[in-house]
Amino acid sequence: MTASISDVRSVVSQTFPQSLNELKDLVRIPSVSWSSFDPEQVARSAQAVSDLLAGTNLFEDVFILRSQKSDSKELGQPAVVARRNPAPGMPTVLLYAHHDVQPPGDLAMWESSPFEPEERSGRLHGRGAADDKAGIMAHVTSLRLLPELVENVELGIVVFIEGEEEFGSPSFENFLSDHHELLASDVIVVADSGNWNTETPALTTTLRGNATFKLTVRTLDHALHSGMFGGAVPDAFMAFAGLVSSFYTPSGSVAVEGLHRSSVPTPEYSDEQMREESGVLDSVSLIGDGHVLGRLWSQPSISVTGIDIPDVANASNTLLPSVSARISVRVAPGQSASEAFSAIQQHITEHIPFGAIVEFEDVNLGEAFSTDTSGWAAQSISHALTQSWDQEVVNMGVGGSIPFISSFVSAFPNAQVLVTGVEDPDSRAHSPNESLHIESFEKAIVAELLFLVDLNSKKP
Ligand SMILES: [Zn+2]
Structure with a gap:
């Protein structure tokens, strides 16, 4: 029946x-x-x-x-x-x-x-x-x-x-x-x-899955006067910023080899809708390539969600010896979180500027x-x-x-x-x-x- x-x-x-x-x-x-x-x-x-x-x-x-x-x-x-x-x-x-x-x-x-x-x-x-x-x-x-x-x-x-x-x-x-x-x-x-x-x-x-971790970047064994050494000795933030830039193409797509994309059919949805729902500022462009929903649903993304450096009020004329950050990778369906973590880990090891030392801690994976x-x-x-x-x-x-x-x-x-x-x-x-x-x-x-x-x- x-x-x-x-x-x-x-x-x-x-x-x-x-x-x-x-x-x-x-x-x-x-x-x-x-x-x-x-x-x-x-x-x-x-x-x-x-x-x-x-x-x-x-x-x-x-x-x-x-x-x-x-x-x-x-x-x-x-x-x-x-x-x-x-x-x-x-x-x-x-x-x-x-x-x-x-x-x-x-x-x-x-x-x-x-x-x-x-x-x-x-x-x-x-x-x-x-x-x-x-x-x-x-x-x-x-x-x-x-x-x-x-x-x-x-x-x-x-x-x-x-x-x-x-x-x-x-x-x-x-x-x-x-x-x-x-x-x-x-x-x-x-x-x-x-x-x-x-x-x-x-x-x-x-x-999407996720792989988040704490990354520490070190260039110096102690802080240095930025006037005495700046220009010859790299500070840790400089190395970190160069590394973060290497994560993306100029249009903001993820450029890390080994982080997969998949593809899923997407319903009708325009860039304008995304602009409106996200509140992105008028002069700011969206990032990535392909259908705007596909970027969220079936492509990876990488975001720095927290960073430990001196705050502006306490800034002194110092080259920073180390920087720690929380990095969040969203993993496209079809790729395992551990495989995605290995890909970003390898990318970081190979792309860190100036031979800076990197350390990975507090890795959290979700499929x-x-x-x-x-x-x-x-x-x-x-x-x-x-x-x-x-x-x-x-x-x-x-x-x-x-x-x-x-x-x-x-x-x-x-x-x-x-x-x-x-x-x-x-x-x-x-x-x-x-x-x-x-x-x-x-x-x-x-x-x-x-x-x-x-x-x-x-x-x-
Ligand atoms: Zn609920």
């Missing part, structure tokens, strides 16, 4: 007011996962999510679980997990979202209280309204309605609602290995990204991600999104990295990972006045329910 799009829309719309109210109740819990905030609120929100999942009547047990952090003996924040095993031969889908939120930041910047949700012009405002409590409610609602649309729920279902995503998921790796069997699945839906806009759905199909959109689950969810929005789905790249997605990929290498979400370009996740486009939320539920109904009829 397959339900039609109008059946699905109608069951969703009947209970949508309830889902919206339950979302508001979740937003009222200030579940900030940062260590300086009250962990009691994260525990409260885990309990609320657990109650919602129990209410779907699909699971015998709903667990609230914690694992030890990777970098200390402390336990991470509580995650909520429920599992229902599949009928023989049927696939298992894991539905991921997170119930923790970012701190509200400057309260004066909010037009309404961050933890008292308010509806204004078709949007629900509040911290976590979009990122990612609406993701949780999309899962809960579609699971609650699934039995109304299929004869028997034969699909295996795992729900995994993390409690510390906004704080860098410190216990995530341990959690995946501690509960590997409980979480095992064929398809993983990560509802923590967004749509192209409020009219157009998207599947996030690529994410890029790309979905095989020809997989059966990717096809099914793309079809569901297109039907629900009544608009062709866009395969969207993201220039940033979501490191926990690569942890999923390495823990469950055979699973298809699908990245969806409820956000849109105006959601302002992490910023003051975060909001959810309420109609997009309903469409996201319709799409997820259509997808689950379709999966329930599949034997891969």
